[in-house]
Amino acid sequence: DVKVTQSSRYLVKRTGEKVFLECVQDMDHENMFWYRQDPGLGLRLIYFSYDVKMKEKGDIPEGYSVSREKKERFSLILESASTNQTSMYLCATGTGPLGGANVLTFGAGSRLTVL
Amino acid sequence: GQNIDQPTEMTATEGAIVQINCTYQTSGFNGLFWYQQHAGEAPTFLSYNVLDGLEEKGRFSSFLSRSKGYSYLLLKELQMKDSASYLCAVRDSNYQLIWGAGTKLIIKP
Numbered sequence: 001d002v003k004v005t006q007s008s009r010y011l012v013k014r015t016g017e018k019v020f021l022e023c024v025q026d027m028d029h030e031n032m033f034w035y036r037q038d039p040g041l042g043l044r045l046i047y048f049s050y051d052v053k054m055k056e057k058g059d060i061p062e063g064y065s066v067s068r069e070k071k072e073r074f075s076l077i078l079e080s081a082s083t084n085q086t087s088m089y090l091c092a093t094g095t096g097p098l099g100g101a102n103v104l105t106f107g108a109g110s111r112l113t114v115l
Numbered sequence: 116g117q118n119i120d121q122p123t124e125m126t127a128t129e130g131a132i133v134q135i136n137c138t139y140q141t142s143g144f145n146g147l148f149w150y151q152q153h154a155g156e157a158p159t160f161l162s163y164n165v166l167d168g169l170e171e172k173g174r175f176s177s178f179l180s181r182s183k184g185y186s187y188l189l190l191k192e193l194q195m196k197d198s199a200s201y202l203c204a205v206r207d208s209n210y211q212l213i214w215g216a217g218t219k220l221i222i223k224p
Contacts, residue, residue: 004157042119042214043158043202058211090157096210103148104212106157 003027006091006107013114019078021110023091031096032074033104034058034066037088046089049074081114088112117141119215121203126221127193135188135201135218143208149177149188150202152217158202162188190220198222 007022023032031050035043035058045058047066055066063085067075078085088111092104118140127133139147146165150158164170164179164186176189190197203215 040123040216042216043204043212044214045211103160103163104158106159108157109155 004091004093004105004107006089006110008110009108011110011112013081013112015082015114017081017114019081019112021076021078021089021091021112023074023076023107025072025074025091025093025105027093027105028071029093029095029105030071031094032068033092033094034064034074034076035090035092036060037090037109043090046076078112081112083114086112086114117207117213119203119205119213121201121215121218123216124219124221126223127190129193129195129222129224131193132189132191133193133220135190135203135220137186137188137203137215139184139186139203139205139213139215141205141207141213144181145206145208145210147177147179147186148204148206148212149186150204152200152202154199161201193222195222195224 004025013019033048034046037043044060046064049055049068065077088109090109091107094102094104096102120138149161151161152158162177169178174191179186200217200219202217204212
């Protein structure tokens with residue numbers, strides 16, 4: 001089975017804290033994506049990566065950064081968490097040219113609450 | 116701008132048929148995806164359409180009309196386990212996905 005594992009299902013952080021969300025996949029997929037999911041909105045792309053050390057901004061990159069040091073691992077970093085970053089964060093992997101989206105496999109999500 | 120519209124919520128009866136519509140306006144079109152997401156779980160892939168017409172996969176079918184910017188997901192012989200959100204996503208000219216907000220489907224016995 002394709003597995004995309006997100007390190008934390010639930011996190012509670014305080015405003016201003018640095019937050020790391022980690023995602024690991026075992027399918028050797030080139031592309032990895034970070035989305036956030038909020039009620040009443042479609043999934044919004046934060047960042048994606050199509051190769052090690054490569055990253056591209058998505059639609060809402062402000063306040064976030066990413067790291068991809070190894071092919072199987074893609075980390076999302078909130079340098080200074082704010083309350084408006086309270087959300088469900090979904091990691092996904094897939095194939096496709098230079099980060100283009102074919103069928104995606106998602107992790108179970110990380111629900112972040114910033115107080 | 117880019118826009119994907121789906122009904123927010125639908126209710127149907129176990130054993131019945133339900134059709135979930137999705138209309139889209141995007142910059143380019145390179146395929147339309149349907150995903151299922153049970154509460155608290157990851158979205159999982161259901162279907163993909165890139166040409167006009169109907170794609171059937173067991174109890175689920177998906178239809179596409181590119182000229183109308185319209186798709187639907189048809190679920191037959193509904194089961195309680197089909198209670199979930201159904202997400203429509205269009206792949207645009209940059210090969211990135213634009214997502215609808217999802218349709219929450221409630222199945223009643």
